[in-house]
Each structure stands twice: as C-alpha cells, then as structure tokens.
Amino acid sequence: MVLTLLKESIVFAWGALVANKLRTFLSLLGITIGIFAIITVFTIVDSLERNIRGSVQSLGDNVVFVMKWPWTFGPDYPWWKYMNRPVPEYSELAEVQRKAKSIDAIGFRIGTRKVLKHNNNTIENALVSGWSYGYGQVKSFEIVDGRYFREDEAEGGYNVVMLGHTLAEGLFPNNEYPIGKTIKVAGRNCKVIGLFKKEGESMLGNSMDNQAVVPYNFARLFMDVKSENSDPFIAAKAKPGVTNAQLKDELTGIMRSIRGLKPLADDDFALNETNLLSKNFDGLFDIVGIAGAIIGGFSILVGGFGIANIMFVSVRERTNIIGIQKSLGAKNYFILAQFLFEAVFLSLMGGIIGLLLIYGLTLAAGGVIDMEITLTRSNIILGLTISVLIGIISGFIPAYGASQLDPVEAIRTN
Amino acid sequence: MAQVTRPKDIRIVTIIALILVLLAFPMLFTPSIKRMGDFIPMILGIIITMQFVSLIGIWHMKQWGVQLFIIMFCIRVITFMFLDLYEFRFFFNIFYSITFIVFFLIHYRKMDTNL
Numbered sequence: 001m002v003l004t005l006l007k008e009s010i011v012f013a014w015g016a017l018v019a020n021k022l023r024t025f026l027s028l029l030g031i032t033i034g035i036f037a038i039i040t041v042f043t044i045v046d047s048l049e050r051n052i053r054g055s056v057q058s059l060g061d062n063v064v065f066v067m068k069w070p071w072t073f074g075p076d077y078p079w080w081k082y083m084n085r086p087v088p089e090y091s092e093l094a095e096v097q098r099k100a101k102s103i104d105a106i107g108f109r110i111g112t113r114k115v116l117k118h119n120n121n122t123i124e125n126a127l128v129s130g131w132s133y134g135y136g137q138v139k140s141f142e143i144v145d146g147r148y149f150r151e152d153e154a155e156g157g158y159n160v161v162m163l164g165h166t167l168a169e170g171l172f173p174n175n176e177y178p179i180g181k182t183i184k185v186a187g188r189n190c191k192v193i194g195l196f197k198k199e200g201e202s203m204l205g206n207s208m209d210n211q212a213v214v215p216y217n218f219a220r221l222f223m224d225v226k227s228e229n230s231d232p233f234i235a236a237k238a239k240p241g242v243t244n245a246q247l248k249d250e251l252t253g254i255m256r257s258i259r260g261l262k263p264l265a266d267d268d269f270a271l272n273e274t275n276l277l278s279k280n281f282d283g284l285f286d287i288v289g290i291a292g293a294i295i296g297g298f299s300i301l302v303g304g305f306g307i308a309n310i311m312f313v314s315v316r317e318r319t320n321i322i323g324i325q326k327s328l329g330a331k332n333y334f335i336l337a338q339f340l341f342e343a344v345f346l347s348l349m350g351g352i353i354g355l356l357l358i359y360g361l362t363l364a365a366g367g368v369i370d371m372e373i374t375l376t377r378s379n380i381i382l383g384l385t386i387s388v389l390i391g392i393i394s395g396f397i398p399a400y401g402a403s404q405l406d407p408v409e410a411i412r413t414n
Numbered sequence: 415m416a417q418v419t420r421p422k423d424i425r426i427v428t429i430i431a432l433i434l435v436l437l438a439f440p441m442l443f444t445p446s447i448k449r450m451g452d453f454i455p456m457i458l459g460i461i462i463t464m465q466f467v468s469l470i471g472i473w474h475m476k477q478w479g480v481q482l483f484i485i486m487f488c489i490r491v492i493t494f495m496f497l498d499l500y501e502f503r504f505f506f507n508i509f510y511s512i513t514f515i516v517f518f519l520i521h522y523r524k525m526d527t528n529l
Contacts, residue, residue: 038443045445289445297440332529378452385456386442389463393439396467400474403529 009334013342016314024346027310030303031350031387032357038296039358039375039383045292047373049285055202056274056281058140063274064247066096066234066255070270071277085268087226088234090216092258093132096234099254102242107135108216110230112223114186116212118171126167128185128212130219138235141208146179146194149215157217161185162194166209185214186222201370244273300386303350304394311343311398322402323410336403343395344388351387355380418475418526427517428473434510435466450497461490472518477525480518487511 017024059065068085093108100106111129115122131139133154149160163171163178172178178192196208223230238247248271255269315322322335355375362373439462441447442455465486471479490511494504 042443042448286445289443289448293440293443293445297443301436301439336529378448381452382443382448382455385459389459392463393466396470400470404474 009338010341012338013345016318016342017345023310023313024349027306028346028350028353030306031300031347031390032303032354034296034300034303034390035351035354035383035387036357037299038292038386039355039379040361041292041296042289042379042382043358043362043373043375045285045288046376046379047371049281051202051371052281053278055207056277058199059274059277060138060140060235060237061274062238062242062244062247063138064236064238064244064251065272066092066236066251067270067272068228071272071280081266082270085270086259087228087230087232088269089232090132090220090225092255093134093234095258096236096251096254097134099257100236100250102239102247102250103236104239105134105137105237107138107235108132108232109135109139109235110216110219110223110225110232111211112230114222115184116167116171117184118181121171121173123167123170126212127210128214128219128223130216130223131213132216135216135235138237142197143194144197146192148194154215155217157215157221159185159188159190159218160193160215161190162196162213163192164196164207164209164211165198167212168192168195185212188222190214190218200372244275248273300390304347304390306394307343307346307391308394308398310346311339311395312401314342315339315398315402319402319405319410319413322405323407323413326405326407327411332403335405336399339399339402340392340395343399344391347387347391347394348384351383354387355383358383418524420473420475421521421524423517424472424475424521427514428469431510431514432466432469435462435469438462454497457493461486461493465490475521475525476529477522477527478529480515480522480525483518484515487515 066088068087069082088108090108093106097103097106109129109131111127113125114128115124116126116128117123131154133149133151136148143162146162148162149158152158153160161183168178171183172181178195181192182189183192184190196211196213199207199209201207201209225232236247236251238244251271252267255271256267259268261268325335359375362375365373439459442459442462447455447458464482468479468482468486471482473479491508494500494507
C-alpha cells in the first residue's frame with residue numbers, strides 16, 4: 001500500500017518536472033554549479049594530495065635524511081641559525097655506516113643541473129644526480145630496461161649513466177634504443193646502462209623522469225661536492241622493527257661525534273624524515289579544503305534556495321489539484337511525498353549533471369596535465385549525498401505546506 | 415482542525431536552532447570529516463537534515479517534531495562518541511540541544527498530535 005503510494009507520488013513528481021522543462025533546468029542549475037564548485041575543489045585537492053604522498057613515499061617512510069636544512073616551514077623559521085652549518089660530506093657516510101647498528105641501507109646523493117647531449121640532441125638544465133651505490137637500496141625506483149650500476153662501477157667512478165623517461169625521449173627521439181649508447185654529461189662521455197620507469201609529474205619535483213643518475217665518484221669530477229648548490233645529503237634506511245625515532249637518536253650521536261660537537265653545543269645538521277613533509281602539506285591541504293568547503297557549501301545552500309523558490313511556485317500552481325487529490329482521499333503524507341520527491345529529483349539531477357561535468361573535466365585535464373586527476377568514489381558519494389540532502393532541506397517546507405492545505409479552500413483557489 | 419498558536423519562546427528557539435543547523439551543513443565538507451570515511455559525511459548529513467525537518471515540525475507546533483528532534487539529538491551524540499569527536503563543538507552541541515529540548519518539552523502538551 002505504502003509502496004504503491006510512493007510509486008504514485010514519484011510518477012506525479014516526474015510528470016511535473018517533465019511538464020516544465022525550462023523551469024526544471026533553470027532551478028537545477030544552482031545545484032549543478034554548487035556541486036561542480038565543491039567537488040571540483042575536492043577532486044583537485046585529493047589528486048594533488050595523492051601525488052604528493054606518492055612522491056613522499058618514493059623517498060621512503062622509514063628513511064632519515066642527514067641534511068643541512070630542516071624540513072620545517074612557517075614564519076618562525078630561524079634560517080640564520082642554519083645557514084652557517086656545513087653540508088654533509090661523502091667521508092661522513094662511511095663513518096656513519098661503520099658505527100650505526102640500526103641501519104638497513106645507507107647512501108649519499110648530490111645533484112645539480114647540467115647539459116646532456118647526444119648527437120644533435122641537447123637537453124639543458126637536466127637534473128644530474130650522483131648516487132653512492134647504497135643510495136639505490138634506500139630510494140625506491142624501477143628500472144624498465146638495462147640495469148643499476150655495479151658496486152665496482154660506483155667505487156671506481158665509472159662513466160655510466162641511468163636515464164629517466166623524459167630525458168631518454170629527448171636524447172633518443174625516433175624510438176632509438178639508448179642502452180649501450182654514449183652520451184655527454186656535462187661535457188664528459190658517459191655510457192647509458194639503464195632506463196627508469198616513467199613516473200609522471202611529481203609535485204615535489206623529484207620525479208625520476210627528469211633525472212640522469214651517475215655514480216657519485218664520477219659526479220664529483222664535475223660537481224662541487226662541498227657546495228650547497230649540489231644539495232648533498234646522507235639517507236639512512238632503518239632496519240625492520242627500528243622506529244625512525246630510534247634511528248634519529250642513533251644518527252644524532254654518531255653525527256655529533258663525527259663533527260666533534262661539545263655536549264652543550266647545538267646540532268649543526270638536520271635529521272629529516274618524510275612525515276615532516278607530509279605534516280606540512282596536510283596543513284596546506286586542510287586550509288584549501290576548508291576554503292573550498294565554505295565557498296562550495298554556501299553556493300550549494302544558495303542553489304537550495306532556488307529549488308525552494310521553484311517548489312513554492314509549483315505548490316501555488318497546483319493548489320486546486322492538491323485540493324482535488326485530498327478530497328478524493330489522498331493522505332497528507334502522500335501530498336508531502338509528492339512534492340518532496342520532486343525537489344529531491346531536481347536536486348539529484350543537478351548533482352548528477354555537476355558530477356558528469358567534473359568527470360569530463362578530469363578526462364580533459366588528463367590530456368593536458370601530466371598528472372593523474374581522478375573523480376574518486378568518496379567524492380561521488382559526497383556529491384550525490386549533498387544533492388539529495390539539499391533537495392530534502394529545500395523541498396520540505398513547501399511540501400509540508402502543501403500537505404497541510406485545507407481541501408475545500410485549495411479547490412476554490414484559481 | 416484548530417491551529418495551535420505558536421508561543422513566542424518556541425518561535426525564537428526554533429529560529430536559533432534552524433540557523434545553527436544550517437550553519438552546521440558546510441561542516442560536512444571539511445577535510446577532517448571527509449578523512450573519517452566515505453560514508454561519514456552522509457551519516458552526519460542525514461542527521462542534520464532530519465534535525466532541520468524536526469524543527470519545521472516544531473515550528474508548526476507538531477509533537478512529531480519534538481520527538482524527531484530528541485531522537486536525532488541522541489543519534490548525533492552516539493555518532494559523535496563513536497567517531498571520537500570529543501571536541502568543543504560536541505559539548506556545545508549537547509549544551510544547546512538540551513536547552514532547546516527543555517523549551518520544546520515545556521510546550522509539548524500544547525502541540526498537535528497529527529502529521
């Protein structure tokens with residue numbers, strides 16, 4: 001019985017929407033824009049967050065970086081304390097490796113912009129990184145063709161190089177096979193031994209696609225290893241079961257003894273971990289998300305007012321029909337459901353159109369930006385939920401008003 | 415059917431409650447709520463919407479409005495406790511909701527029993 005009444009009220013509501021197509025379209029436009037605004041913000045924020053988390057994870061969750069500058073930001077950053085610190089040196093790597101008990105793998109890395117050349121193809125400002133052999137066990141990456149350099153190549157400073165996807169494409173266009181070929185790295189001949197898997201754009205700028213990796217002992221021939229511009233650091237990966245805090249404690253002691261710091265002296269190095277980066281970005285994304293929520297939330301409420309307005313008009317137009325329905329025995333809840341469904345339909349259609357627009361936008365953006373932007377399940381659920389709830393909120397007052405009409409007075413209305 | 419006159423204090427309390435409920439709506443989109451799970455904004459949204467509906471009922475001096483408001487208050491408290499949301503807004507929500515319920519219950523007998 002109740003189901004039949006519900007079905008009837010849905011049919012009535014649908015009929016009313018189809019009968020006034022332009023009005024239906026205009027009233028759902030507010031919700032479409034509202035849903036489009038809020039879910040677009042969330043989709044972009046979620047995609048950026050996913051990209052950054054992916055980049056941060058590629059650096060390793062259980063890795064501690066010995067650096068000159070700490071990864072903390074904000075207005076109270078005492079840069080003057082850090083600027084006179086020495087940069088980490090390769091000689092410190094062996095000492096740390098010898099003394100540390102909780103380290104699974106350790107490596108040293110420097111990097112700077114140099115010119116790469118192969119025949120007539122030149123890439124300027126390419127990021128060339130010099131890795132110690134151990135750094136390959138700390139950093140996560142994938143080689144799709146060729147191999148990683150051997151320990152003897154690393155120690156002997158052999159002129160071998162591994163290329164990222166973008167660099168390989170630039171130096172070897174027309175599907176030329178790069179492995180075994182010789183290129184010039186900062187004017188020195190270098191044999192290509194490996195190709196990194198394509199990673200896509202990284203928000204942190206650490207995508208392997210744009211990197212050429214050579215052994216550290218080769219890189220130091222053309223890089224100033226004591227210069228801050230080479231961004232040198234030691235990366236230490238904790239053994240399974242060892243926390244980052246334990247690793248940091250051990251590294252602090254070792255680094256202080258290597259640098260001969262007095263007991264009361266401040267550390268002249270920073271121990272960074274990836275969760276420091278994540279925390280900084282969490283704060284940033286929360287601010288963007290809250291701003292999006294407030295702007296989108298109120299634009300949806302305004303869209304809801306549009307639907308409420310149309311529903312009042314709809315009730316007014318059909319007052320005598322409501323009177324006839326009630327005099328023929330229609331219950332209050334039937335009239336209420338009829339108008340409420342109409343409002344929910346309107347709002348839901350607006351929401352679905354908004355979501356389809358965002359889906360189209362993500363597809364279009366995928367072709368333009370080298371970053372994965374996806375409309376996630378949680379955002380689709382959120383968009384549909386908001387649409388239905390706004391439909392109920394904006395439609396309830398006119399629908400309830402219609403259900404409370406006196407049948408005799410309603411029939412008499414023109 | 416004779417209309418029940420709406421007392422002035424019910425009018426004021428309902429308007430304040432409606433404003434608070436509508437202002438709570440954008441809370442559904444905050445990152446902290448979104449991070450709790452895919453369906454948490456939906457659950458909180460349903461609670462807010464039902465509270466809005468109950469207030470419309472109270473505005474029209476209907477007993478079902480008060481009943482629905484009390485039920486939704488209980489569900490909201492349980493949900494917040496379940497989600498570990500013991501923060502300022504949780505206690506503020508309990509405080510003002512209980513105040514409103516007291517006002518509504520004072521006039522409960524005068525209200526209409528029909529839909």
